[in-house]
Amino acid sequence: MLDAELLKKELAPHGQEHLVRFWGELSEAEREQLCADVRAVDVAEVVEYFRRTQETSRTDQQKLDDRMKPIPPHIHGSAVRSGPREIAAYEAEGLLQVSRGKVGVLLMAGGQGTRLGVTYPKGMYDVGLPSHKTLYQLQAERILRLEELAYSRTGRRGSVAWYIMTSEATMEPTLRFFEQHAYFGLDRRNVVVFEQGLLPCFTFDGKIILDGKNRLSKAPDGNGGLYRALREEKVLDDMERRGIEYLHAHAVDNILVKVADPVFIGYCIKKGADCGAKVVEKTNPTEAVGVVCEVDGRFQVVEYSEITPMTAERCNNDGRLTFSAGSICNHFFTRQFLRHVADRHERKLRLHVAKKKIPYVDASGHRVVPDKPNGIKMEKFVFDVFPFSERFVTWEVDRTEEFSPVKNADSTGKDCPATARNDLFALHRRYLELAGGMVTETEEDFVCEISPLVSYAGENLEGSVADAKLRSPIVIWAEGEVPASNGTVNGTAGYINEIHAYA
Incomplete structure (x- = not known):
């Protein structure tokens, strides 16, 4: 049998006895839930936390x-x-x-x-x-x-x-x-x-x-x-x-x-x-x-x-x-x-x-x-x-x-999907250029995505892009990666198979 007075007695030293004020309106199942909710918390600890926040x-x-x-x-x-x-x-x-x-x-x-x-x-x-x-x-x-x-x-x-x-x-x-x-x-x-x-x-x-x-x-x-x-x-x-x-x-x-x-x-x-x-x-x-x-x-x-x-x-x-x-x-x-x-x-x-x-x-x-x-x-x-x-x-x-x-x-223009996407494109463009790829387009609206399965930080690209003339959009994926029917890419780790570019 659940005892409201016992629960109230436990809460009173910490000033939280108000938590049982609706006890008389609760079903037995609801009382069990309230008891479980209260006892899942170390009330003394969290009240001390509150005191510390004030300090x-x-x-x-x-x-x-x-x-x-x-x-x-x-x-x-x-x-x-x-x-x-x-x-x-x-x-x-x-x-x-x-x-x-x-x-x-x-x-x-x-x-x-x-x-x-x-x-x-x-x-x-x-x-x-x-x-x-x-x-x-x-x-x-x-x-x-x-x-x-x-x-x-x-x-x-x-x-x-x-x-x-x-x-x-x-x-x-x-x-x-x-x-x-x-x-x-x-x-x-x-x-x-x-x-x-x-x-x-x-x-x-x-x-x-x-x-x-x-x-x-x-x-x-x-x-x-x-x-x-x-x-x-x-x-x-x-x-x-x-x-x-x-x-x-x-x-x-x-x-x-x-x-x-x-x-x-x-x-x-x-x-x-x-x-x-x-x-x-x-x-x-x-x-x-x-x-x-x-x-x-x-x-x-x-x-x-x-x-x-x-x-x-x-x-x-x-x-x-x-x-x-x-x-x-x-x-x-x-x-x-x-x-x-x-x-x-x-x-x-x-x-x-x-x-x-x-x-x-x-x-x-x-x-x-x-x-x-x-x-x-x-x-x-x-x-x-x-x-x-x-x-x-x-x-x-x-x-x-x-x-x-x-x-x-995106409406904020800062730390949003658009800025993150463009920052990734810009980084991957630099990876290509460092590997010897030639990109003549301006960075505005430039799209370049390199699968992490191909390159962790710019490595493993020279053999595929050195001296190559590259145009946006550029997407490079690993062997075994193909566009799925929903537009996502699913694949396994491997080496560069070829450069795929698509809008």
Whole structure:
């Protein structure tokens, strides 16, 4: 027999006894659901989280200018400023670890494409390439090509385990999508899909919001929920069983991401890092991105709103911004570091607050959809583990080669499918030109797509395009890849068969 008074007694010390106020109106099944919902939450912990958010909000109002220092040069590597031999050494180390099966990928894919105007997971989004490949497919094929590259360089065949963190809303659609597409040629045993946690939503005065008379309002705990999920979903245990030592973590929406980038991984390993961040140079002082820097002797990401314009505009003698390392949600971790964070530091992660319009049940039991923010969602950010690192490094890359997120609808004109598509076309055009291809057309309206199964980062093209005169649109795919009836491309890894160009 369910006991409302007992549940109320458990909630009262934390000021949350209002959660059972509709008990008398609920059926037995609804009471069971409410009890399960409440007991799935550590109420004492989440109430403490709310208290901490209030402290954090007050602290965030204090500017950090006087406590900030730029990243020391000896741990701030750069793909742009490093020589070919240095880059080759890092790449060789990364490919060696891939061939030994020591590398895994952590993909943060909990978001739906709401801002893109779709209701399905963002990884399933078709950005409008000639092949119609989705973000998931592009990244899966980069993993396949990387495994082949590692094999060709070392003579040893290893696999890259792909860990995909979804949310409650994206878990089932993602699983179905991968099954429908036969995991895009990957061994399904190496694709591990798991779910991040949820946190209750609160009113501004600290009360957990009821989404219905018998259920709590909850929201995903942010990409920083990764660390708890790795522990609770036994993902770290899986990594240990596989012998994985190094992880590349990134967001799903970057169309240019170099998945399990061997250069980045090799750099971090050779530096002895336990944690690393890939960064891009800020375009200007007011660009709305966080910067990686040192604060009070530890490394962290400082949001652009947390510093004054004067600090943001500071420049070095060479004219570059002093605080130029823009954060792009692209990180390296050792497995040991992840275990250390998950077991010892996860509860200490900083909490971030988003004021939202959150549907709620009013005192009379009616569900209300507010027209202005009425509560908060709490979330953790993946980069907030940087201060726990003992051997932190950064690696700066050219954003035109590695960063173009798909976040907004095309109507915004920024970080949208159109800009991502054009950035990919421009990058692939440069690959062709570096391989000796001759392209005479202007970049405006230029279309050029190279299958990731053909080339991971511009390699493997010389034999097919050197001295060739190329006209847009250009599509290059691997042997076995053919357009499917729905316009998508499905295929397996192989070498370049021929150049196919179609409108």
